Amino acid sequence: MPGPVQLADLIRDGKLVTGLCIDCFRERDIDAATIPLPGDTPVPEIGKRMRCMSCGGRRIDTRPELYPGGILAHRARRS
Numbered sequence: 317m318p319g320p321v322q323l324a325d326l327i328r329d330g331k332l333v334t335g336l337c338i339d340c341f342r343e344r345d346i347d348a349a350t351i352p353l354p355g356d357t358p359v360p361e362i363g364k365r366m367r368c369m370s371c372g373g374r375r376i377d378t379r380p381e382l383y384p385g386g387i388l389a390h391r392a393r394r395s
């Protein structure tokens with residue numbers, strides 16, 4: 317049974333991490349290759365090491381890329 321998606325999986329696939337701040341709901345895309353954590357870090361754990369760029373909050377929900385090209389590109393296409 318496969319475990320949770322890990323950082324190395326996203327780097328291998330060239331995918332983004334989608335981060336959502338629980339406090340201010342700001343979304344951002346993070347290039348997985350730029351995240352300075354061990355490759356075996358489960359993606360949901362990444363958010364615990366991050367800080368929101370908008371409000372400085374530390375409750376960041378991270379998950380594997382939800383849309384090709386990232387959430388911001390997805391929003392731009394729909395607007």
Ligand SMILES: [Zn+2]
Pocket residue numbers: 337338339340341342368369370371372373
């Ligand atoms: Zn925030």
